[in-house]
Amino acid sequence: MRMESDTFDELDLRLLDALEINGRASFSRIGAVLGVSDQTVARRYRRLCDEGGLRVVAVRDAERLGQDHWTLRLRCVPDSAPAIAEALAKRPDTNWIGLAAGGTEIIFGTRPRSPGDRDDLLLGKLPRTPRVLEIHAHQILHRFYGGPSGWLRKFAVLDDDEVAALRPEPRPATSGPARIEPEDEPLLAVLERDGRATYPRLQRATGRSESAVKRRLAALLASGAVYVDVEYRSEILGYPTAAVLWITTSPAALHRVGEALATHDEIAHAAATAGPSNIIATAVVRNTADLYAYLSGPLGRLEGVQHVEASPFLRRVKQLTYPSPGR
Template sequence: MQEFGGALDDLDQALVHALQIAPRAGWARIGAAIGVDPVTVARRWSRLTEAGAAWVGCHPAPALAESGQGCLAFVEVDCANGRLSAVAHALAAERHVVAVEHVSGGRDLLLTVLAPRLSALTHWVTHRLGSLAGIVATRTHLASTVYTEGSRWRLRALDSAQIVRLTESAPARGDTPVFELTDLDSALLAELSVDGRATHRALAERCGASPDTVRRRVNRLLASGMAQTRCEVARPLSEWPVSLILWGRTAPGELRAVAEQVTGAREVRLCAGVIGRHNLKVIAWVRSLDDTQRFEVRLAERLPALTVIDRAVALWPMKLNGALLDERGYRTGAVPIDVRQVGAA
């Protein structure tokens, strides 16, 4: 991996923002939107990805769980002294554990876990986590509704005219209903989670299907909202290097309204309803540790109906949507996201 020095320049920021809007767009379309020739855009992107400074991945979207084809859980893990690193690396290697964070506060690790169904999640927590050396205790919190997630987060480097040019050139898509995933769909999702910009030909070679079939399946996955491509940037390069995690509670009847207001804050990367002693989880990227408290104050002033019960800071996000990160937050590799074997005996 090449060393990436300094900060993102204006062109890098514009490129990342453009790919956050259209992660799989061709270089000609991206270049036209930001006013740079396609060759230069491709060269810049290669430089960013080789350094682990930015990347495009893909993950199963909330629509999949809403259709009954999966469930999402947040699992807190307490580790024995001296065992945290070994436990974290073992869990990061699991294909359905999409995020692993070493966090401050009342738990050592915070996991984001996908499973095809609740019974599979239960089996994994009981038999895998329950038998992994170095784990002292776990607590599982099921997600109910995901109101917003990281694919909607933007660097905000483009002006309104550039955004319009980029979105106007997007291919038209009709309403595509959610459907039952096939093994090929799952295999494509796994490959795209490693490289969200992989070509249809490359995907066809890896998944053993024709390019035309792959094109149709990928387009259907994206158009239905069952898969979500996402352009990420290493947090130190985003000017929002601190990840704050809040757990809150509000009246059940006000949960949706409160959540929708929370998602309006620029810093918010995730807002999800959870089932437990708190019913809302929020992840926000902020500028500094001091800003964590300022963000919470602003949230309290804006939403008096929301009570923050607990809070933590991600000390080392070791894995983010399948991407493996170093201590600085740069991508060093990836583990394909695949839930097909979760809970298997």
């Protein structure tokens, strides 16, 4: 893959990739790997934040935590979808929201904190929401690509040595399942807004010592309960077109197709689901012609694919826990 942008260049892409590998790496460490000064990294970082929508945030990995998570698809009365999407964006259990289908469709992800919260949303609030005509709920069963595996890795702008130099120091594997304890909530409340928050700031927010904060954050990251992700507008890289793909395969082909999708450059996320389709994927491409070429080519040629529906995004309303900036 290659970047096509008149505003941002290869160094910006390398910086984004470095942050995707280690979102908390210092500017001096990133600069040493990229071969530029830490002042240059800081300047590029600020510009990406101001002009490219860059945010570095901590994300709870629902799959590693064994938590319920869903993708929902709402069909709405014309002109009502933006207001409904804005209301959904205020809910703490929604983590991304997009408008599609000419503005009459809302697609969003939700991670209910409890079965009660899930039932309140799926069986209570949404069915009673005026101007919602249809609800399709897809429970996520297995992730093929996405989460800690970022789309930028498919550009391969950093070599293996550079990637190794950026990765956090390895920690011994933790025993038992990944867990987030109640006392971790103040720490995560800050990191979900700013994944690069300094240790002194985290110390003030938690009341723990700086060394205790460092140990606990390192343990959360090592266990996979939490990962640090980057949000940005893909159009700054020359890829402004994104679409959710609703894919139906034969049961025997489900895993094989999902694994194949994970290798495709166009796919930023893919997961097996329960619901009307059995795979949901997000494709990111340069234009509608490239989307057509992907649907009719690499995706269309996969053995076992029986049906594909594409829902191009019109606008992102929320990403990575909080409403998207500049929307």
